[in-house]
Amino acid sequence: MNNHYDLPTDDWKLTCKLLPNYKILSSHEFKRLLSKTIPTDHYQIQQWLANTEMLQFSQQLAIFMCTSFQLKIEEDYWYYIDNLNMPVVTWLSEVSKDVTEKNSINWDHSKTKLNIQYQQNLIRNKLQRLEINLYNYLQRYSSNVKMNDDKMSFEQWMNIIYNALFVLMQNDLHRFNTNFEQKKILFTYDIHDAHLVKSFYDLNPIEEQVYSTQQIWRSKLRACEKVISQQKKRWSRSNQVMVKGITPGNRSITNMKQNEFDNDGNDQKNQLLYMECFPPSMRAIIQARLDNIEQRAQQIIKFIHASSQGQRSIPFL
Structure with a gap:
Protein backbone atom coordinates (compact mmCIF):
# COMPACT_ATOMS: atom_id res chain seq x y z
CA MET A 1 0.00 0.00 0.00
CA ASN A 2 1.31 3.42 -0.96
CA ASN A 3 2.02 5.79 1.92
CA HIS A 4 1.47 8.87 -0.24
CA TYR A 5 -0.77 10.07 -3.04
CA ASP A 6 0.44 11.58 -6.33
CA LEU A 7 -2.01 13.84 -8.11
CA PRO A 8 -2.83 12.99 -11.72
CA THR A 9 -0.31 14.72 -13.96
CA ASP A 10 0.18 15.54 -17.65
CA ASP A 11 3.94 15.43 -17.15
CA TRP A 12 4.98 12.37 -19.16
CA LYS A 13 8.27 12.03 -17.28
CA LEU A 14 6.27 11.49 -14.09
CA THR A 15 3.48 9.46 -15.66
CA CYS A 16 5.82 6.98 -17.36
CA LYS A 17 7.32 6.13 -13.96
CA LEU A 18 4.04 4.32 -13.29
CA LEU A 19 4.79 1.87 -16.11
CA PRO A 20 6.37 -1.54 -15.45
CA LEU A 173 -0.71 -1.02 -15.04
CA HIS A 174 -3.25 -0.25 -12.33
CA ARG A 175 -1.62 2.99 -11.17
CA PHE A 176 -0.94 4.13 -14.75
CA ASN A 177 -4.57 3.52 -15.70
CA THR A 178 -5.84 5.18 -12.52
CA ASN A 179 -3.81 8.28 -13.33
CA PHE A 180 -5.62 8.69 -16.67
CA GLU A 181 -9.05 7.90 -15.24
CA GLN A 182 -8.56 10.58 -12.60
CA LYS A 183 -7.28 13.07 -15.16
CA LYS A 184 -10.48 12.60 -17.18
CA ILE A 185 -12.60 13.34 -14.12
CA LEU A 186 -10.62 16.43 -13.14
CA PHE A 187 -10.60 17.66 -16.73
CA THR A 188 -14.39 18.11 -16.65
CA TYR A 189 -14.03 20.36 -13.59
CA ASP A 190 -11.26 22.34 -15.31
CA ILE A 191 -13.37 22.84 -18.44
CA HIS A 192 -16.29 24.11 -16.37
CA ASP A 193 -13.92 26.29 -14.35
CA ALA A 194 -12.53 27.97 -17.48
CA HIS A 195 -16.07 28.42 -18.83
CA LEU A 196 -17.09 30.30 -15.68
CA VAL A 197 -14.05 32.59 -15.88
CA LYS A 198 -14.85 33.32 -19.53
CA SER A 199 -18.49 34.02 -18.63
CA PHE A 200 -17.32 36.51 -16.03
CA TYR A 201 -15.12 38.36 -18.54
CA ASP A 202 -17.96 38.32 -21.09
CA LEU A 203 -19.83 40.67 -18.73
CA ASN A 204 -17.08 43.28 -19.28
CA PRO A 205 -16.12 43.84 -15.62
CA ILE A 206 -14.18 46.94 -14.71
CA GLU A 207 -10.61 46.65 -13.43
CA GLU A 208 -11.59 46.85 -9.75
CA GLN A 209 -14.16 44.06 -10.20
CA VAL A 210 -11.60 41.87 -11.94
CA TYR A 211 -9.04 42.37 -9.18
CA SER A 212 -11.56 41.70 -6.38
CA THR A 213 -12.86 38.58 -8.08
CA GLN A 214 -9.37 37.22 -8.59
CA GLN A 215 -8.70 37.73 -4.87
CA ILE A 216 -11.91 35.89 -3.92
CA TRP A 217 -11.12 32.94 -6.17
CA ARG A 218 -7.47 32.80 -5.12
CA SER A 219 -8.43 32.78 -1.46
CA LYS A 220 -10.80 29.84 -2.02
CA LEU A 221 -8.13 27.95 -3.93
CA ARG A 222 -5.62 28.42 -1.12
CA ALA A 223 -8.15 27.12 1.40
CA CYS A 224 -8.87 24.03 -0.72
CA GLU A 225 -5.18 23.37 -1.34
CA LYS A 226 -4.63 23.50 2.41
CA VAL A 227 -7.37 20.90 3.00
CA ILE A 228 -5.93 18.63 0.28
CA SER A 229 -2.48 18.88 1.84
CA GLN A 230 -3.90 18.05 5.28
CA GLN A 231 -5.78 15.06 3.88
CA LYS A 232 -2.64 13.71 2.18
CA LYS A 233 -0.76 13.92 5.48
CA ARG A 234 -3.68 12.40 7.40
CA TRP A 235 -4.00 9.38 5.11
CA SER A 236 -0.23 8.99 4.98
CA ARG A 237 -0.14 8.75 8.77
CA SER A 238 -3.09 6.32 8.71
CA ASN A 239 -1.28 4.05 6.25
CA GLN A 240 1.85 4.08 8.38
CA VAL A 241 -0.24 3.03 11.37
CA MET A 242 -1.90 0.25 9.33
CA VAL A 243 1.51 -1.07 8.27
CA LYS A 244 2.26 -1.51 11.98
CA GLY A 245 -0.87 -3.63 12.34
CA ILE A 246 -3.16 -1.03 13.94
CA THR A 247 -6.48 -0.09 12.35
CA PRO A 248 -7.10 3.67 12.71
CA GLY A 249 -10.51 5.23 13.00
CA ASN A 250 -11.89 5.94 9.52
CA ARG A 251 -13.32 9.35 8.76
CA SER A 252 -15.90 9.58 6.03
CA ILE A 253 -15.31 12.12 3.27
CA THR A 254 -18.98 13.11 3.37
CA ASN A 255 -18.67 13.89 7.08
CA MET A 256 -15.93 16.45 6.63
CA LYS A 257 -16.86 19.79 8.13
CA GLN A 258 -17.83 22.37 5.56
CA ASN A 259 -15.66 25.02 7.20
CA GLU A 260 -12.58 22.99 6.31
CA PHE A 261 -13.04 24.29 2.75
CA ASP A 262 -13.80 27.83 3.82
CA ASN A 263 -11.34 30.67 4.29
CA ASP A 264 -10.58 32.16 7.67
CA GLY A 265 -13.10 34.50 9.27
CA ASN A 266 -11.56 37.78 8.11
CA ASP A 267 -11.26 36.59 4.51
CA GLN A 268 -14.88 35.48 4.48
CA LYS A 269 -16.10 38.83 5.77
CA ASN A 270 -14.07 40.67 3.16
CA GLN A 271 -15.38 38.41 0.42
CA LEU A 272 -18.98 39.03 1.44
CA LEU A 273 -18.33 42.78 1.30
CA TYR A 274 -16.77 42.43 -2.14
CA MET A 275 -19.70 40.34 -3.39
CA GLU A 276 -22.22 43.01 -2.40
CA CYS A 277 -20.55 45.38 -4.84
CA PHE A 278 -21.23 43.10 -7.82
CA PRO A 279 -24.44 42.90 -9.86
CA PRO A 280 -26.44 39.65 -9.43
CA SER A 281 -25.20 38.14 -12.71
CA MET A 282 -21.56 38.50 -11.66
CA ARG A 283 -22.24 37.25 -8.13
CA ALA A 284 -23.85 34.11 -9.56
CA ILE A 285 -20.79 33.36 -11.70
CA ILE A 286 -18.36 34.09 -8.86
CA GLN A 287 -20.26 31.78 -6.53
CA ALA A 288 -20.57 29.08 -9.19
CA ARG A 289 -16.80 29.01 -9.60
CA LEU A 290 -16.27 28.90 -5.82
CA ASP A 291 -18.55 25.85 -5.75
CA ASN A 292 -16.68 24.24 -8.66
CA ILE A 293 -13.30 24.81 -6.98
CA GLU A 294 -14.58 23.15 -3.82
CA GLN A 295 -16.15 20.22 -5.69
CA ARG A 296 -12.86 19.63 -7.52
CA ALA A 297 -11.01 19.59 -4.19
CA GLN A 298 -13.55 17.13 -2.76
CA GLN A 299 -12.99 14.89 -5.79
CA ILE A 300 -9.22 14.92 -5.23
CA ILE A 301 -9.77 13.99 -1.59
CA LYS A 302 -11.89 11.04 -2.76
CA PHE A 303 -8.93 9.99 -4.92
CA ILE A 304 -6.67 10.21 -1.87
CA HIS A 305 -9.11 8.14 0.15
CA ALA A 306 -9.45 5.51 -2.60
CA SER A 307 -5.68 5.30 -3.01
CA SER A 308 -5.20 4.84 0.72
CA GLN A 309 -7.82 2.11 0.84
CA GLY A 310 -6.18 0.29 -2.05
CA GLN A 311 -9.32 0.43 -4.19
CA ARG A 312 -9.07 -0.69 -7.82
CA SER A 313 -9.81 1.52 -10.78
CA ILE A 314 -12.32 0.86 -13.55
CA PRO A 315 -11.17 -2.04 -15.76
CA PHE A 316 -9.43 -0.62 -18.81
CA LEU A 317 -10.18 -3.33 -21.35
Whole structure:
Protein backbone atom coordinates (compact mmCIF):
# COMPACT_ATOMS: atom_id res chain seq x y z
CA MET A 1 0.00 0.00 0.00
CA ASN A 2 1.31 3.42 -0.96
CA ASN A 3 2.02 5.79 1.92
CA HIS A 4 1.47 8.87 -0.24
CA TYR A 5 -0.77 10.07 -3.04
CA ASP A 6 0.44 11.58 -6.33
CA LEU A 7 -2.01 13.84 -8.11
CA PRO A 8 -2.83 12.99 -11.72
CA THR A 9 -0.31 14.72 -13.96
CA ASP A 10 0.18 15.54 -17.65
CA ASP A 11 3.94 15.43 -17.15
CA TRP A 12 4.98 12.37 -19.16
CA LYS A 13 8.27 12.03 -17.28
CA LEU A 14 6.27 11.49 -14.09
CA THR A 15 3.48 9.46 -15.66
CA CYS A 16 5.82 6.98 -17.36
CA LYS A 17 7.32 6.13 -13.96
CA LEU A 18 4.04 4.32 -13.29
CA LEU A 19 4.79 1.87 -16.11
CA PRO A 20 6.37 -1.54 -15.45
CA ASN A 21 9.60 -2.32 -17.29
CA TYR A 22 9.79 -6.00 -18.15
CA LYS A 23 12.99 -5.47 -20.13
CA ILE A 24 15.06 -4.99 -16.99
CA LEU A 25 13.54 -7.93 -15.09
CA SER A 26 15.72 -11.00 -14.72
CA SER A 27 14.33 -14.19 -16.21
CA HIS A 28 13.99 -15.63 -12.71
CA GLU A 29 11.98 -12.65 -11.44
CA PHE A 30 9.72 -12.59 -14.49
CA LYS A 31 9.06 -16.32 -14.12
CA ARG A 32 8.18 -15.83 -10.44
CA LEU A 33 5.76 -12.97 -11.22
CA LEU A 34 3.97 -14.74 -14.04
CA SER A 35 3.69 -18.08 -12.24
CA LYS A 36 1.75 -16.63 -9.31
CA THR A 37 -0.81 -14.61 -11.34
CA ILE A 38 -3.31 -17.46 -11.78
CA PRO A 39 -2.96 -20.04 -8.96
CA THR A 40 -4.99 -22.70 -10.83
CA ASP A 41 -2.53 -22.58 -13.77
CA HIS A 42 0.58 -22.30 -11.60
CA TYR A 43 1.96 -25.76 -12.43
CA GLN A 44 1.34 -25.48 -16.20
CA ILE A 45 2.88 -22.01 -16.39
CA GLN A 46 5.97 -23.21 -14.54
CA GLN A 47 6.26 -26.10 -16.99
CA TRP A 48 6.06 -23.72 -19.92
CA LEU A 49 8.62 -21.32 -18.47
CA ALA A 50 11.05 -24.11 -17.59
CA ASN A 51 12.07 -24.01 -21.24
CA THR A 52 14.51 -21.08 -21.74
CA GLU A 53 13.22 -20.39 -25.24
CA MET A 54 9.61 -20.23 -24.04
CA LEU A 55 10.58 -18.06 -21.09
CA GLN A 56 12.24 -15.55 -23.42
CA PHE A 57 9.23 -15.73 -25.74
CA SER A 58 6.83 -15.01 -22.85
CA GLN A 59 8.89 -12.10 -21.56
CA GLN A 60 9.01 -10.50 -24.99
CA LEU A 61 5.27 -11.05 -25.35
CA ALA A 62 4.80 -9.25 -22.01
CA ILE A 63 6.69 -6.25 -23.42
CA PHE A 64 4.43 -6.20 -26.50
CA MET A 65 1.26 -6.52 -24.43
CA CYS A 66 2.30 -3.88 -21.91
CA THR A 67 2.98 -1.36 -24.68
CA SER A 68 -0.33 -2.21 -26.33
CA PHE A 69 -2.34 -1.79 -23.12
CA GLN A 70 -0.50 1.44 -22.33
CA LEU A 71 -1.32 2.90 -25.75
CA LYS A 72 -4.98 1.86 -25.46
CA ILE A 73 -5.24 3.65 -22.11
CA GLU A 74 -3.79 6.78 -23.69
CA GLU A 75 -6.01 6.40 -26.76
CA ASP A 76 -9.10 6.20 -24.57
CA TYR A 77 -8.02 9.34 -22.71
CA TRP A 78 -7.51 11.44 -25.85
CA TYR A 79 -10.75 10.10 -27.33
CA TYR A 80 -12.56 11.28 -24.20
CA ILE A 81 -10.94 14.72 -24.38
CA ASP A 82 -11.72 15.06 -28.09
CA ASN A 83 -15.40 14.21 -27.61
CA LEU A 84 -16.02 16.81 -24.92
CA ASN A 85 -17.76 19.95 -26.08
CA MET A 86 -15.00 22.49 -25.58
CA PRO A 87 -15.86 25.88 -27.12
CA VAL A 88 -14.00 27.42 -24.19
CA VAL A 89 -10.77 25.95 -25.60
CA THR A 90 -10.89 28.53 -28.39
CA TRP A 91 -11.06 31.30 -25.80
CA LEU A 92 -8.21 29.80 -23.80
CA SER A 93 -6.04 29.62 -26.91
CA GLU A 94 -6.71 33.28 -27.65
CA VAL A 95 -6.11 34.80 -24.22
CA SER A 96 -2.61 35.21 -22.84
CA LYS A 97 -1.14 32.93 -20.20
CA ASP A 98 -1.17 35.96 -17.93
CA VAL A 99 -4.99 35.76 -17.84
CA THR A 100 -4.99 32.08 -16.91
CA GLU A 101 -2.34 32.62 -14.23
CA LYS A 102 -3.99 35.65 -12.61
CA ASN A 103 -7.34 33.85 -12.55
CA SER A 104 -5.75 30.62 -11.29
CA ILE A 105 -7.11 28.56 -14.19
CA ASN A 106 -5.75 25.03 -14.16
CA TRP A 107 -5.14 24.57 -17.86
CA ASP A 108 -2.60 22.83 -20.06
CA HIS A 109 -2.15 25.09 -23.10
CA SER A 110 -1.04 22.13 -25.22
CA LYS A 111 -4.65 20.85 -25.27
CA THR A 112 -5.59 22.59 -28.48
CA LYS A 113 -7.89 20.85 -30.97
CA LEU A 114 -4.95 20.45 -33.35
CA ASN A 115 -2.69 18.89 -30.72
CA ILE A 116 -5.43 16.54 -29.51
CA GLN A 117 -5.82 15.23 -33.07
CA TYR A 118 -2.04 14.94 -33.37
CA GLN A 119 -1.88 12.82 -30.22
CA GLN A 120 -4.69 10.59 -31.49
CA ASN A 121 -2.96 10.02 -34.84
CA LEU A 122 0.37 9.39 -33.13
CA ILE A 123 -1.09 6.72 -30.84
CA ARG A 124 -3.09 5.15 -33.68
CA ASN A 125 0.07 4.81 -35.80
CA LYS A 126 2.00 3.32 -32.88
CA LEU A 127 -0.74 0.75 -32.29
CA GLN A 128 -0.81 -0.22 -35.96
CA ARG A 129 2.96 -0.76 -36.05
CA LEU A 130 2.81 -2.69 -32.79
CA GLU A 131 0.07 -5.01 -34.09
CA ILE A 132 2.11 -5.78 -37.22
CA ASN A 133 5.24 -6.50 -35.16
CA LEU A 134 3.30 -8.66 -32.72
CA TYR A 135 1.66 -10.63 -35.54
CA ASN A 136 5.01 -11.31 -37.17
CA TYR A 137 6.52 -12.29 -33.83
CA LEU A 138 3.75 -14.79 -33.08
CA GLN A 139 3.88 -16.25 -36.58
CA ARG A 140 7.61 -16.81 -36.31
CA TYR A 141 7.41 -18.52 -32.91
CA SER A 142 4.31 -20.61 -33.59
CA SER A 143 6.22 -22.51 -36.26
CA ASN A 144 9.62 -22.69 -34.52
CA VAL A 145 8.96 -23.16 -30.83
CA LYS A 146 9.27 -26.71 -29.50
CA MET A 147 6.59 -27.78 -27.05
CA ASN A 148 7.41 -29.62 -23.82
CA ASP A 149 4.07 -31.39 -23.92
CA ASP A 150 3.03 -33.05 -27.19
CA LYS A 151 -0.54 -33.37 -25.89
CA MET A 152 -1.05 -29.60 -25.85
CA SER A 153 -0.94 -27.39 -28.95
CA PHE A 154 0.84 -24.06 -29.20
CA GLU A 155 -2.55 -22.29 -29.26
CA GLN A 156 -3.60 -23.99 -26.01
CA TRP A 157 -0.39 -23.00 -24.31
CA MET A 158 -0.81 -19.47 -25.64
CA ASN A 159 -4.26 -19.18 -24.05
CA ILE A 160 -2.82 -20.09 -20.66
CA ILE A 161 0.10 -17.69 -20.97
CA TYR A 162 -2.05 -14.90 -22.41
CA ASN A 163 -4.52 -15.14 -19.51
CA ALA A 164 -1.64 -14.98 -17.03
CA LEU A 165 -0.10 -11.99 -18.82
CA PHE A 166 -3.49 -10.26 -18.92
CA VAL A 167 -3.80 -10.51 -15.12
CA LEU A 168 -0.20 -9.34 -14.75
CA MET A 169 -0.90 -6.29 -16.96
CA GLN A 170 -4.02 -5.35 -14.99
CA ASN A 171 -2.05 -5.42 -11.74
CA ASP A 172 1.10 -3.69 -12.99
CA LEU A 173 -0.71 -1.02 -15.04
CA HIS A 174 -3.25 -0.25 -12.33
CA ARG A 175 -1.62 2.99 -11.17
CA PHE A 176 -0.94 4.13 -14.75
CA ASN A 177 -4.57 3.52 -15.70
CA THR A 178 -5.84 5.18 -12.52
CA ASN A 179 -3.81 8.28 -13.33
CA PHE A 180 -5.62 8.69 -16.67
CA GLU A 181 -9.05 7.90 -15.24
CA GLN A 182 -8.56 10.58 -12.60
CA LYS A 183 -7.28 13.07 -15.16
CA LYS A 184 -10.48 12.60 -17.18
CA ILE A 185 -12.60 13.34 -14.12
CA LEU A 186 -10.62 16.43 -13.14
CA PHE A 187 -10.60 17.66 -16.73
CA THR A 188 -14.39 18.11 -16.65
CA TYR A 189 -14.03 20.36 -13.59
CA ASP A 190 -11.26 22.34 -15.31
CA ILE A 191 -13.37 22.84 -18.44
CA HIS A 192 -16.29 24.11 -16.37
CA ASP A 193 -13.92 26.29 -14.35
CA ALA A 194 -12.53 27.97 -17.48
CA HIS A 195 -16.07 28.42 -18.83
CA LEU A 196 -17.09 30.30 -15.68
CA VAL A 197 -14.05 32.59 -15.88
CA LYS A 198 -14.85 33.32 -19.53
CA SER A 199 -18.49 34.02 -18.63
CA PHE A 200 -17.32 36.51 -16.03
CA TYR A 201 -15.12 38.36 -18.54
CA ASP A 202 -17.96 38.32 -21.09
CA LEU A 203 -19.83 40.67 -18.73
CA ASN A 204 -17.08 43.28 -19.28
CA PRO A 205 -16.12 43.84 -15.62
CA ILE A 206 -14.18 46.94 -14.71
CA GLU A 207 -10.61 46.65 -13.43
CA GLU A 208 -11.59 46.85 -9.75
CA GLN A 209 -14.16 44.06 -10.20
CA VAL A 210 -11.60 41.87 -11.94
CA TYR A 211 -9.04 42.37 -9.18
CA SER A 212 -11.56 41.70 -6.38
CA THR A 213 -12.86 38.58 -8.08
CA GLN A 214 -9.37 37.22 -8.59
CA GLN A 215 -8.70 37.73 -4.87
CA ILE A 216 -11.91 35.89 -3.92
CA TRP A 217 -11.12 32.94 -6.17
CA ARG A 218 -7.47 32.80 -5.12
CA SER A 219 -8.43 32.78 -1.46
CA LYS A 220 -10.80 29.84 -2.02
CA LEU A 221 -8.13 27.95 -3.93
CA ARG A 222 -5.62 28.42 -1.12
CA ALA A 223 -8.15 27.12 1.40
CA CYS A 224 -8.87 24.03 -0.72
CA GLU A 225 -5.18 23.37 -1.34
CA LYS A 226 -4.63 23.50 2.41
CA VAL A 227 -7.37 20.90 3.00
CA ILE A 228 -5.93 18.63 0.28
CA SER A 229 -2.48 18.88 1.84
CA GLN A 230 -3.90 18.05 5.28
CA GLN A 231 -5.78 15.06 3.88
CA LYS A 232 -2.64 13.71 2.18
CA LYS A 233 -0.76 13.92 5.48
CA ARG A 234 -3.68 12.40 7.40
CA TRP A 235 -4.00 9.38 5.11
CA SER A 236 -0.23 8.99 4.98
CA ARG A 237 -0.14 8.75 8.77
CA SER A 238 -3.09 6.32 8.71
CA ASN A 239 -1.28 4.05 6.25
CA GLN A 240 1.85 4.08 8.38
CA VAL A 241 -0.24 3.03 11.37
CA MET A 242 -1.90 0.25 9.33
CA VAL A 243 1.51 -1.07 8.27
CA LYS A 244 2.26 -1.51 11.98
CA GLY A 245 -0.87 -3.63 12.34
CA ILE A 246 -3.16 -1.03 13.94
CA THR A 247 -6.48 -0.09 12.35
CA PRO A 248 -7.10 3.67 12.71
CA GLY A 249 -10.51 5.23 13.00
CA ASN A 250 -11.89 5.94 9.52
CA ARG A 251 -13.32 9.35 8.76
CA SER A 252 -15.90 9.58 6.03
CA ILE A 253 -15.31 12.12 3.27
CA THR A 254 -18.98 13.11 3.37
CA ASN A 255 -18.67 13.89 7.08
CA MET A 256 -15.93 16.45 6.63
CA LYS A 257 -16.86 19.79 8.13
CA GLN A 258 -17.83 22.37 5.56
CA ASN A 259 -15.66 25.02 7.20
CA GLU A 260 -12.58 22.99 6.31
CA PHE A 261 -13.04 24.29 2.75
CA ASP A 262 -13.80 27.83 3.82
CA ASN A 263 -11.34 30.67 4.29
CA ASP A 264 -10.58 32.16 7.67
CA GLY A 265 -13.10 34.50 9.27
CA ASN A 266 -11.56 37.78 8.11
CA ASP A 267 -11.26 36.59 4.51
CA GLN A 268 -14.88 35.48 4.48
CA LYS A 269 -16.10 38.83 5.77
CA ASN A 270 -14.07 40.67 3.16
CA GLN A 271 -15.38 38.41 0.42
CA LEU A 272 -18.98 39.03 1.44
CA LEU A 273 -18.33 42.78 1.30
CA TYR A 274 -16.77 42.43 -2.14
CA MET A 275 -19.70 40.34 -3.39
CA GLU A 276 -22.22 43.01 -2.40
CA CYS A 277 -20.55 45.38 -4.84
CA PHE A 278 -21.23 43.10 -7.82
CA PRO A 279 -24.44 42.90 -9.86
CA PRO A 280 -26.44 39.65 -9.43
CA SER A 281 -25.20 38.14 -12.71
CA MET A 282 -21.56 38.50 -11.66
CA ARG A 283 -22.24 37.25 -8.13
CA ALA A 284 -23.85 34.11 -9.56
CA ILE A 285 -20.79 33.36 -11.70
CA ILE A 286 -18.36 34.09 -8.86
CA GLN A 287 -20.26 31.78 -6.53
CA ALA A 288 -20.57 29.08 -9.19
CA ARG A 289 -16.80 29.01 -9.60
CA LEU A 290 -16.27 28.90 -5.82
CA ASP A 291 -18.55 25.85 -5.75
CA ASN A 292 -16.68 24.24 -8.66
CA ILE A 293 -13.30 24.81 -6.98
CA GLU A 294 -14.58 23.15 -3.82
CA GLN A 295 -16.15 20.22 -5.69
CA ARG A 296 -12.86 19.63 -7.52
CA ALA A 297 -11.01 19.59 -4.19
CA GLN A 298 -13.55 17.13 -2.76
CA GLN A 299 -12.99 14.89 -5.79
CA ILE A 300 -9.22 14.92 -5.23
CA ILE A 301 -9.77 13.99 -1.59
CA LYS A 302 -11.89 11.04 -2.76
CA PHE A 303 -8.93 9.99 -4.92
CA ILE A 304 -6.67 10.21 -1.87
CA HIS A 305 -9.11 8.14 0.15
CA ALA A 306 -9.45 5.51 -2.60
CA SER A 307 -5.68 5.30 -3.01
CA SER A 308 -5.20 4.84 0.72
CA GLN A 309 -7.82 2.11 0.84
CA GLY A 310 -6.18 0.29 -2.05
CA GLN A 311 -9.32 0.43 -4.19
CA ARG A 312 -9.07 -0.69 -7.82
CA SER A 313 -9.81 1.52 -10.78
CA ILE A 314 -12.32 0.86 -13.55
CA PRO A 315 -11.17 -2.04 -15.76
CA PHE A 316 -9.43 -0.62 -18.81
CA LEU A 317 -10.18 -3.33 -21.35
